[in-house]
Amino acid sequence: MTTAVRREARRIAESVLDPEMPMLTLADLGVLRDVEEHADGSVVVTITPTYSGCPAMATMRDDIEHKLTDAGYTTVRVKTVLSPPWSTDWISADGVRKLREHGYSAPGPAPARTTGPVPLTLTVKPRPVVCPVCSSANTRLDSEFGATLCKALYRCLDCLEPFDHVKEI
Known part of the structure; x- marks a missing residue:
């Protein structure tokens, strides 16, 4: 080619x-x-x-x-291909900008990957999420799974708007 x-x-x-x-x-x-x-x-x-x-x-x-x-x-x-596994760190800066412009809470840095056993946790690890509507950090996780597996559903406790957060992986 x-x-x-x-x-x-x-x-x-x-x-x-x-x-x-x-x-x-x-x-x-x-x-x-x-x-x-x-x-x-x-x-x-x-x-x-x-x-x-x-x-x-x-x-x-x-x-x-x-x-x-x-x-x-x-x-x-x-x-x-599955290796290396995809990471939200692969989303381009333009992609992060587009997510925010369309009302999504963009992911922060992905957690560090380790080798060996994956620790089992029974609760969701808290993540700081800012409301894409009013920029408030006063948000609450409503559901770890939104419309798709890669999103979590949050609600802003100040403006009361629900919004999707693209989960860090």
Whole structure:
């Protein structure tokens, strides 16, 4: 694949919107990992899910394939890789800005990853969350799971607005 062809294929793949948060592209979200051509001439796009079992992955794959085939690429494959695991730290600065502009509480830094056993906790670790409507830090967790697994539902105790917080992972 020439550099120009690869660049164009990447530009197209980067423009695919996240089906659950359509203000973000897959590039903004950090899900898009690579675009390459294999020996058989196929374009291979590599993505990493935000969560294992993320229900949006099938739609992401379909949307990437359709956008690239609509642009004239004849053989497109989407490969899913799990290592290294996706992190909210991969969300671009532009993606964080878009989340805030659309009423989401953007994630802070992801927790440090460790090797070895994962400690079991039966309660949610408190996280400082600021209301995206009024900027108050006086917020309360209503549900650890919002409309999707990657979001938690909070409520501002000052302006009383509910809002989604993209969880740090």
